[in-house]
Amino acid sequence: MQRQTIAPGYEISRVIRGNWQMADGHGQNRSREAIDDLIAYADAGITTFDCADIYTGVEELIGQFRRRYAMLRGQEAGARIHVHTKFVPDLDILPRIAKADVERVIDRSLRRLETERLDLVQFHWWDYAQPRWLDTLHWLDELRAAGKIRNIGATNFDTGHLRAILDAGIPLRSMQVQYSLLDRRPEKAMAGIAGAGGVSLLCYGTVAGGFLSDRWLGKAEPRDAFENRSLIKYKLIIDDIGGWDLFQSLLGVLRYIADGHGADIATVASAAMLSRSQVAAVIVGARDRSHLPANLAISGLSLSSHDLAAIERAMSCARPLDGDIYTLERDRTGRHGAIMKYNLNKGAA
Numbered sequence: 001m002q003r004q005t006i007a008p009g010y011e012i013s014r015v016i017r018g019n020w021q022m023a024d025g026h027g028q029n030r031s032r033e034a035i036d037d038l039i040a041y042a043d044a045g046i047t048t049f050d051c052a053d054i055y056t057g058v059e060e061l062i063g064q065f066r067r068r069y070a071m072l073r074g075q076e077a078g079a080r081i082h083v084h085t086k087f088v089p090d091l092d093i094l095p096r097i098a099k100a101d102v103e104r105v106i107d108r109s110l111r112r113l114e115t116e117r118l119d120l121v122q123f124h125w126w127d128y129a130q131p132r133w134l135d136t137l138h139w140l141d142e143l144r145a146a147g148k149i150r151n152i153g154a155t156n157f158d159t160g161h162l163r164a165i166l167d168a169g170i171p172l173r174s175m176q177v178q179y180s181l182l183d184r185r186p187e188k189a190m191a192g193i194a195g196a197g198g199v200s201l202l203c204y205g206t207v208a209g210g211f212l213s214d215r216w217l218g219k220a221e222p223r224d225a226f227e228n229r230s231l232i233k234y235k236l237i238i239d240d241i242g243g244w245d246l247f248q249s250l251l252g253v254l255r256y257i258a259d260g261h262g263a264d265i266a267t268v269a270s271a272a273m274l275s276r277s278q279v280a281a282v283i284v285g286a287r288d289r290s291h292l293p294a295n296l297a298i299s300g301l302s303l304s305s306h307d308l309a310a311i312e313r314a315m316s317c318a319r320p321l322d323g324d325i326y327t328l329e330r331d332r333t334g335r336h337g338a339i340m341k342y343n344l345n346k347g348a349a
Contacts, residue, residue: 001013001015001044001045001047001299001338002014002274002299002300003013003047003295004280004306006151006173006174006200006280007150007151007173010082010119010150010151010173010229012047012048012082012280012281013045013047013281013299014214014274014280014281014282014298014299015046015047015270015281015282015284015295015296015298015299016046016048016049016050016084016202016281016282016283016284017038017041017046017048017049017050017283017284017285017286017295018050018204018284018285018286019049019055019061019062019285020051020052020055020058020284020285021285021286021287022278027067028319033066033288034288035061035068036062036289037286037288037289038061038062038065038069038294039065039068039069039072040289041286041289041292041295042069042073042077042080042081043073044093044292044296046292046295046296047080047081047082047294048064048081048082048083048084048281049062049081049082049083049084050083050084050085050176050202050204050283051083051084051085051086052085052086053085053086053087053088053108053109054086054088054106054116054120054132059085059109059112059113060112061189062083062113063112063113063114063115064114065177066078066081066083066114066115069112071179077304082119082120083113083118083119083120084119084120084122084153084202085109085113085118085120085121086121086122086123086124086155086176087102087105087106087109087121087122087123087124088124089101089102089105089125089126089136090126091126091127091155093125094125094126094130094132094133095130095132097135097136099139099142102139102140102174103135103139103141103143103148106118106121106140106143106148106149107148108175109121111146115145115148116147116148116290117148117150118148118149118150118154118325119150119151120139120150120151120152120173121149121151121152121153122138122153122154122155122174122176122202123137123152123153123154123155124154124155124156125157126330128161128330129332133165134165134168135330137154137165137168137170138168139153139171141170143169144171151169151171151173151174152170152172152173152174153172153173153174153176153202154172154174154175154176155175155176155177156176156177156178156325156326156329157175157325157326158190158323158324158325158326158327159189159190160324161189161195161290161327162175162190162193162197162199163193164195166193166197166199172197172199173198173199173200174199174200174201174202174292175194175199175200175201175202176199176201176202176203176282176283177190177201177202177203177204177325177326178202178203178204178205178325178326179203179204179205179206179273179276180202180203180205180206180207180208180212180269180273180320180334181212181250181254181269181272181273181311181315182208182211182234182237182238182241182247182250182318183208183210183237183321183327184320184321184325185320185321185324186201186203186276186325186329187276187277188320188324189324190288190324190325190327191276191277191278192277194278195278196329197298199278200278200279200280200281201276201280201281201283202279202280202283203273203276203279203281203282203283204282204283205234206269206270206273206282206283206284207269207270207284208234208237208238208269209230209231209234209268210230210231210234210266211224211231211234211238211247212251212254212265212266212269213264213265213266213269214255214264214265214266216247216251217248217251217255217265218248218251221244222235224256229339229340229341232339233336233339236335236336237321240319240321240322241318241319242317242318242319246315246317246318250311250314250315251265251315252314253310253311253313253314254268254269254311256310257303257307257310257311260307261301261303262302263294264294266294267294267297267298267301267327268301268303270282270284270298271297271299271301271302271303272297272303272307272308272311274298274299275303275308282297282298287297
């Protein structure tokens with residue numbers, strides 16, 4: 001497993017296990033077996049785990065896992081486990097948010113994760129029209145200085161706001177962004193500004209909710225309702241960049257490349273993102289350890305210049321998505337924003 005330093009003395013695995021599928025409502029078994037799955041990932045070298053305050057029940061589960069891992073493997077092994085959580089204040093509280101609200105949620109994450117200091121807190125803000133986002137970042141930085149947070153990151157901020165964060169002197173270490181072979185918005189400007197500011201990109205959606213996989217190769221365009229919002233979201237991306245025929249052409253190229261490496265389409269799609277400028281890691285979701293071999297293969301798969309050129313040719317006719325990072329999703333009246341849920345902290349802040 002490749003590893004990368006994103007802050008002084010802070011090294012992560014280049015494949016991060018995402019845990020949104022472990023949240024209540026996803027049908028995940030949250031028993032001892034779920035913790036054993038997390039232990040298997042850590043033993044295999046995937047030692048960085050992503051969660052959020054709004055993933056119901058997940059911070060508690062990760063806390064139990066980390067405590068058990070240290071008991072089983074020792075404190076030194078336990079110290080190599082890093083947990084990235086998020087701070088996502090509800091849309092409703094943004095006009096009146098105060099430092100006490102921020103600290104209350106951070107303290108709740110500390111309790112849930114059973115730790116004295118959060119490794120990385122990734123901050124999300126729903127509405128730029130509400131001006132307290134920079135105040136909130138300063139409050140997070142004060143909590144960092146107080147020892148409750150080790151590193152500050154952000155998620156889904158656009159390039160202009162990233163510039164403002166850096167200009168304000170916030171020691172931002174990472175930006176979590178939706179970034180895949182289908183969604184190239186980070187390449188417009190974000191990657192360059194992040195590189196200049198020493199900010200690493202942590203990528204989610206690299207397999208587009210499962211669309212970039214062998215499961216969809218050669219399949220007719222789906223017409224029935226999807227089982228979850230993730231599939232709806234990424235199907236909208238496919239529609240916007242050129243439609244199902246273009247998507248199938250890309251899958252065909254990815255399958256050809258995968259054959260040459262003894263891999264699958266999803267592994268190739270995620271490995272391709274690790275080659276992108278400023279990308280430190282990809283975040284891959286998994287319901288259980290059955291996905292572990294494929295997730296491990298991402299880090300070890302080295303795509304050739306010919307492989308990457310073939311991918312670019314397949315995407316040469318794709319239309320660029322409108323706007324910057326998360327612009328489409330922030331429009332609550334638009335096709336992309338209308339499916340989002342904006343108050344998942346249930347007033348906890």
